[in-house]
Amino acid sequence: MKSVRTYPRAEPRRTGNAFIIASMLLSLCILSFVKARYCSAPYAKSQASTDIEMNMEAIRMVTARSADHALKGIGDEEGSTVSMGKASEEKAAADSKKPICAETSRRSNVCEAEGDIRVKGSSQTIFLQPSLTSQEWKIKPYARKHDQAAIAHVKEWTIKPFTDEETRPRCTENYTVPAVVFSIGGFTGNLFHDFTDVLVPLFITSYRFGGEVQFVIADAKSWWLSKFSLILKQLSKYEVIDADNDQDAVRCFPRVIAGLSFHKELGVDPSRSPGGFSAVDFKEMLRKAYGLERPRAEPSGDQWDLRRKPRLLIISRKSSRAFLNERGMADMAMSLGFDVRIAEPEITTDLGKFARLVNSADVMIGVHGAGLTNMVFLPAGAVFIQVVPMGNLEWLARDTFETPSPEMQLKYLGYRIQADESTLSDQYPKDHPVFTDPQSIHKKGWHELSRVYLDNQNVKPHLGRLRLTLLEALDFLPHTRATTAR
Numbered sequence: 001m002k003s004v005r006t007y008p009r010a011e012p013r014r015t016g017n018a019f020i021i022a023s024m025l026l027s028l029c030i031l032s033f034v035k036a037r038y039c040s041a042p043y044a045k046s047q048a049s050t051d052i053e054m055n056m057e058a059i060r061m062v063t064a065r066s067a068d069h070a071l072k073g074i075g076d077e078e079g080s081t082v083s084m085g086k087a088s089e090e091k092a093a094a095d096s097k098k099p100i101c102a103e104t105s106r107r108s109n110v111c112e113a114e115g116d117i118r119v120k121g122s123s124q125t126i127f128l129q130p131s132l133t134s135q136e137w138k139i140k141p142y143a144r145k146h147d148q149a150a151i152a153h154v155k156e157w158t159i160k161p162f163t164d165e166e167t168r169p170r171c172t173e174n175y176t177v178p179a180v181v182f183s184i185g186g187f188t189g190n191l192f193h194d195f196t197d198v199l200v201p202l203f204i205t206s207y208r209f210g211g212e213v214q215f216v217i218a219d220a221k222s223w224w225l226s227k228f229s230l231i232l233k234q235l236s237k238y239e240v241i242d243a244d245n246d247q248d249a250v251r252c253f254p255r256v257i258a259g260l261s262f263h264k265e266l267g268v269d270p271s272r273s274p275g276g277f278s279a280v281d282f283k284e285m286l287r288k289a290y291g292l293e294r295p296r297a298e299p300s301g302d303q304w305d306l307r308r309k310p311r312l313l314i315i316s317r318k319s320s321r322a323f324l325n326e327r328g329m330a331d332m333a334m335s336l337g338f339d340v341r342i343a344e345p346e347i348t349t350d351l352g353k354f355a356r357l358v359n360s361a362d363v364m365i366g367v368h369g370a371g372l373t374n375m376v377f378l379p380a381g382a383v384f385i386q387v388v389p390m391g392n393l394e395w396l397a398r399d400t401f402e403t404p405s406p407e408m409q410l411k412y413l414g415y416r417i418q419a420d421e422s423t424l425s426d427q428y429p430k431d432h433p434v435f436t437d438p439q440s441i442h443k444k445g446w447h448e449l450s451r452v453y454l455d456n457q458n459v460k461p462h463l464g465r466l467r468l469t470l471l472e473a474l475d476f477l478p479h480t481r482a483t484t485a486r
Contacts, residue, residue, distance in 0.1 A: 009455065100128070100159060101137045101259075108143040108201065108262040111159055117256045118169050119179060121216055121243025124157040126181070126256060127169055141218065142183040143201040143262035150186040150197070155218055155244075157181065157258055171252035178255035180205055180431045181243070185219030189347060192266075192370040194224075199231060200262035200268065203282050208274040211237040214253070218243045230289040266376070266404040279407040286376055290352045292359040297382040298478040309339040310479045311469070313358060315366030315374065316344040321389055323367065324423070324460040331404065332463045335469055338363070343370045362439055363473045365415075367459060368393065376468050380409035383473040387415045390422040391453030392438040411476045415469050417465040420478065423458045 075135060101111035116129040137159040144150040162168040182202065187193035206213050213236050218226070220242045225232070232240060241251065263269040270278040287295065312333050316326060323329060330340045341361070345354050358364065358377040365385040366372050375384050384405055388397045397414065407414035419425050419435055428434045434441060434452060442449050 013416050025238060031233045032066045032464040100133050101139060104259075104261045105263065106146055107137055109145060109260060109263055110205075110257060110259040111137055111139050112255075112257045113159075113274075113404060114255045117253045118162075118181070119181065119216060119243075119253065120169060120170060120249070121218070121241065121246040121251070121255065122248060124155050124218065124243070126159045126258060127159060127162045128159065130161040130163065133159075133161055139259055140183065141181055141259040142197065143187045143260045144186055144193075144197050147186075153187075153219065154183045154185040157218070159258065169250045172249045174252045175214055176213050176254065177238070178209065178257065179214045179216050179251070179253040180260075181216040181218065181256065181258040182260050183218040184224050187223055188221070190370050191345065191373045194228065195373050195376065195451040196266050197262075198260070199228065200264045200282060201236060201305075203277070203285065204261045204263060204268055205257060205279055206235050206275055207281070207285070211235065214238050215240045216243050216251070217241065217284050220244060230352060231286065264403070265400055266373070267407055274484070279404065280409060282382065283376060283380075285409055286355070287359075290359075290377070292356060292377060292379075294359050294379040297362045297379040308479075309337055310474065311360055312338040312340045313361035313364045314340065314342045315364065315368060315371045316342050317369060317371065318344065318458065320455050321367040321369055322458045324458050325463070328463055329461065329466060332467055333470055336467070336474065338470070345374060362477055362479070363470070368397050368401070368454075375410060376407065376408065378408070378410055381411070381478065383411045383413060383474075383476050385413045385415055385469060385473060387459060388417060389453055389457050390417045390419060390424060390432075390460060391449070391457070392442065393453060411473075412471055413473060415466065417459050417461070421460050421462060423460075424452075424456075 027400045104110045113132050115132050118127040140154040142154040215236050270276045333340050355377040356373045363383045367387040
């Protein structure tokens with residue numbers, strides 16, 4: 001047995017242990033700060049947060065062990081190994097129960113899990129094996145969660161663990177591919193919302209699977225599925241499942257994603273997209289879906305095509321924000337050397353046929369509205385002209401169509417309507433706030449802004465001003481045909 005006289009020789013060891021303890025405590029404080037500052041999430045803890053907590057726990061255990069060694073003046077290599085092994089086991093357990101749902105943007109939540117997944121669409125329920133989660137989650141799988149008017153038309157889904165064999169629903173069909181569960185409720189039926197709320201987020205979420213993915217669609221509308229069937233077939237090789245009419249079926253998947261990732265209006269952020277896909281890839285997918293012939297707005301090498309006039313497509317409207325001098329606009333454009341087409345897309349329009357018409361255009365012009373969403377079918381290098389109604393609506397025009405244009409390889413031009421080009425001048429006196437203080441109308445909310453500036457306004461662009469914009473558009477086109485009308 002060691003005598004008291006041996007203690008002075010153990011002082012350096014205790015000093016070293018004290019230094020280790022101090023270092024670990026400092027690391028613990030830093031990690032605690034990082035966790036508190038960066039790892040909070042409104043839906044659930046992130047994986048980074050889980051890893052930090054596990055590291056902190058390991059440090060606590062080693063610190064306690066080191067303190068015990070300092071007091072005893074002995075080492076316990078075997079005990080230290082056991083402690084670290086236990087920490088690893090706890091971390092593995094935590095990883096297996098990582099957060100199921102997370103906020104991917106201000107607009108969207110996404111829930112994802114792998115393992116024994118059982119989907120019962122008729123009750124909007126997704127069952128998970130208990131090892132994946134110990135709590136219940138709720139989600140409305142539509143990428144507009146901030147908009148109460150839209151989300152009111154979307155059913156809520158429940159994601160929960162089955163507790164035992166008795167509560168585990170029996171599979172009626174088994175799959176080897178992942179499932180993507182999403183809603184086509186909300187504002188679908190409006191072409192802009194069809195694309196920005198559903199089709200672009202669906203591309204972001206599912207394109208990585210190369211078609212090997214099963215769509216489970218909630219709040220389904222048969223006409224919508226028919227209208228966009230060619231796009232859905234590009235993203236999935238399998239017939240869609242109508243969740244609401246799936247009776248008592250229980251479909252079992254190895255992986256499920258509920259909800260769609262949203263990046264921005266009509267846009268894809270390659271840095272956040274699985275696989276690094278972009279808006280250009282989205283347009284290429286559309287080109288394949290509808291057999292669009294023109295990847296670029298330029299003549300082919302064919303000698304007859306070289307003589308083709310650049311084509312101008314005017315997007316027509318009838319109910320509101322209509323061009324009142326549409327015929328005069330067309331005649332003026334033809335005098336500049338354009339081959340002019342006028343078309344009005346409607347909810348019943350054959351999307352494939354209209355997409356091919358848009359793809360044939362070199363320049364497309366229209367007043368702000370859902371019909372301009374057809375810009376997604378324009379060939380790269382085409383010019384897109386958005387006519388912005390009067391009422392300080394530049395922010396709306398920018399966010400919806402101007403910002404996405406460059407990412408789709410389009411040249412954007414804006415034409416801002418002046419008071420004497422708007423029918424509002426026939427409805428209000430010149431000193432009315434509608435003209436003198438548009439922001440006072442904006443402050444009354446979207447309903448009033450929309451009523452005044454969108455629903456009750458038609459336009460009549462000055463042909464002289466518009467001519468300058470069309471000449472600018474011609475300058476961007478690669479056509480070799482010279483215009484003599486300048």
